[in-house]
Amino acid sequence: MARRVSLWIGIVLTVVGVVSAARGQPDWSAKFRDLVPLSIFPLTFGTYIAAVRAGNRDRSDNRPPMDEAAPLDGDDRTVARLGSLVVPVGFTVLLMVMIGVASRIEGGFRFGEGIDRTESATYSAFDLLQPPLVIAVIGAAGIAIGRAFRWAGPSIVIGLLALFMGLGPWWLWNDRYVYTTALMQVQPLDFPDQYVIHAPTVALHDLYLLGLIAVFSGLALRSRPRGRLVIGGASLAALAVVAQLAVSPF
16 A cells, blocks of 8 residues: 555655645634645545555456465455455544644634634544544445456546545535535534534544444455454444434534
8 A cells, every 4th residue: 555656656745735724814714614624635545546446456357366375365465455444544633733733833713703713723643633534434345446457547537526425525425414414524513603523423423434444344354254343333323313313403
C-alpha cells in the first residue's frame, strides 16, 4: 500500500489543502465544520485507487495461481491487504490529531449565531474519529471491488465518480433524513435561526461507519467469516441509522 503512487499523491494534495485552509481567514466560521471532513477529499481518491488495484491482484483470472504449497491463500492475502490500510488510516489519524491540537492552541473557531455563538468552538473526539473511519470504509470497499471485478480500470472510474458525488456536493447529504447515511457529515444539524453540533448524532454516525467497514471487509473475503462480518456490519449500520433518527433534535 505504501508503494502506491496514487496514495502519496492523495497525501500530498491533502497536506496542501489543509495548509491552505489553515492560512485562510482565521474567523471564517464555516471552516470549523469544513476543515476536518473536506481536508481528506484528495486522500479518499488516492486510497480508493490503491485499494482497488491491490484487491485486483488476488483474482486468479488476472495472474497465474500460486503454488498449492504457498503459505498464504487468497483470503490470507486479502486480510493482509485490509491490514495494509493502516497506512492511509494512520496518516489520517495523525492529521486529525494535528488539526485538533492546532485548533485548541489557536483558541478555536467562531461558530454559531445569536445566543449560541461562540468564539472558541473546538473539535470533539467523535468529530476527529470520523475521517479515519471514512478512509477505512473507502479502502475496504476498494479492496472488495478490486477482488470482485476483473477489470480494475472501469471499477476505478465508476468508484471515483461515486466518491465525488458522495463527498463533493456535501449539501445534498445534509437533508433532515439523508444525513444519517452520508459518507461524512460535513455540516451540523440546522434549525431555523441557529446551527447546532449534536454530539450523539456524530458518535452514532461513527458506529454507522464501523458497520460499513465490517460489511466491505466481509465482501472482500471468500471464506466463512464473510457472512458474519457482512450481516453483523449491516445490522450495526442499520441500528446506527435508526438511532440517529431517534435522538435527532428536530
